[in-house]
Amino acid sequence: MGTGRRGLIAMAVTVACAVTVLAVPGTAFAVPEPGSSPSASSTPAADKDLEAVRAKLDKLYHDAAVATDSYNAAEEKADKQSAAIVELAKKTVEGQKKLDRLKKRAGAAAAAQYRTGGLPDEAQLLLSDDPQEFLDGADRTMQGERAAKGLIGELTRTQQDLAQYAKDASARWKDLEANRKAKDAARTKIKKQISAAEKLEDRLAKKEKERLAKLEEQAALKAQTAWLDSGVLDEIKGKASARGREAVAYATAQIGKPYEWGAEGPRTYDCSGLTSQAWADAGHAIPRTSQEQWKQLKHVDVKDMRPGDLVIYFHDATHVGMYIGDGAIVHAPRPGRTVTITGAGSMPILGVVRPDA
Template identity: 90%
Template sequence: MGGSGTRGLIATAVTVVCAVTVLAVPGTAFADPEPGPGPSASSTPAGDKDLEAVRAKLDQLYHDAAVATDSYNAAEEKADKQSAAIVDLARKIVKGRQKLDRLKKRAGSAAAAQYRTGGLPDEAQLLLSDDPQEFLDGADRTMQGERAAKGLIGELTRTQQDLAQYAQDASAQWKELEANRKAKDTARKKIKKQISAAEQLEARLAKKEKERLAKLEEDAALKAQTTWLDSGILDEIKGKASAQGRKAVAYATAQIGKPYEWGAEGPDTYDCSGLTSQAWADAGHAIPRTSQEQWKQLKHVDVKDMRPGDLVIYFHDATHVGMYIGDGAIVHAPRPGRTVTITGAGSMPILGVVRPDA
């Protein structure tokens, strides 16, 4: 097949992916993608312009998968916290019921004692006493008894109120847990859809086209990194890693070569924020699970002030993160089909830098 036939093949593939992208708009139901008939792959490489279009579409698909992955991870993190809150509330309810049972027994014992004294309250029995000393002693006991009775009633009331509040809180947490389970399921479907579309697009390319596409990706990353370095930024970056930062870098770089997997936090596979969050957890400092929350919650520092261990957040919507390791490089988990690797810190559009151990 000639070059024009191959370009037609790539155009067909792009059209298929465009259609899938439209179907994957949030809130739209979709079915699993079916491979289109399409022409067979050609051994004649397509032009760079066609492959650039494919590369752009792949970037968009994997970016959309990253957005959905962040949503999935956020929903999972919330669900974990809500599950823990429900367990905590359940324990409080059990303890509260046990306390209520004890208080009721005490109240029952007080009622039984009153019955044994003829059913008269302490005040009435006190008035019937003719002995002054017995009267004084009884008055003291009566005041103590009244305080105890009031305390018992107050404790019973508070315990019952606490139990009602615990039950109400548990019900609200269950609803939130269910909502986040649904959010996770929706995000999971979107992730699988986007990755499947990307894989189908790449599968339609001939071997030489895949090789050329990989070269174009490398060239684009190198060009961006070179532009970033040519700005002279590396001359300004002189920060030294903290003790925790060095430990986080050591953990992250030890994972080099392990596959990317969305939603994964190790030890065998990682997604981008799974790698950075686990690296800092290993360094003894817990940070948010997702790149978007890392960007929102951690302290922002200027790029020129970053130091090894800091996190570099990428793209306008904070959907990717890598860890700065020095000399203008980061370690990161790139995307599906790739492994944890080192690349230039300026090879992608930088949104900003955050410092976990500020």
């Protein structure tokens, strides 16, 4: 990674109050000195109350993230089911056209038999006085029998196909309706959790909000410091692939855009919407949700990760960010926040996956 990219990351992480630990692994975490912030007068008791608020907010937003993954998964399934229903409808139309053509052929064969007096070909041959005509007729009879059997078989198969299309379409409609209900339930839960979090924050005074933000920064900084103190950054030396560089370029270009649950850009994103669109822009489709990204993409050791890899967070894989190098990720954090750069170890890491393995 060039010095320009390193400068960009360092500057962004500085804004996130984490440049010290990102640039100098092993630096001890320190609480800001008294007088260094507007909330320096807050008491331990007040901070304890705010920590309880922070824990409550974390839980509310985590539950909203779980519901968002459920919503995104249901939406992805619904999109696939809708596409399958459209495809079945096309097959049904083509199958009906084919059936109509086969019925016309069967009708023409029946009309020809009627014109010959209704006698079977075998009887007509026996009445013939010309041996050659008999032999030619025998060949035509065999061909006709094979054609008739083939026509009947094709008619039967086409009718069976149409019946199966109708059965499949009915099943798809049921699945689609189930996923619509799942989406509605997830949407309701998301709104409920976010609304509760916003109401909780709205009850705080301005100075309390500032102090709460400071406590959040300190918690992230402490986690990042502990992660770097393990020496992990000394082992991470992987170089980005060509597509990985494209994905990183796309993701970092979205910095500053708002988080919105269920969004995939271009104006707003949720966490997996950002990572999936970044890789789609790089020409490589990946699963839509963080949980499916964790399930389906190749797992790699943290020490082997490279820019473009996805870092999956929390025990239930409900958050994801993209590693961009120098111990940092770019991610869409949560409602009320914007796409930003932060320390890769600032949240509990579940593991790392590689989209273009």
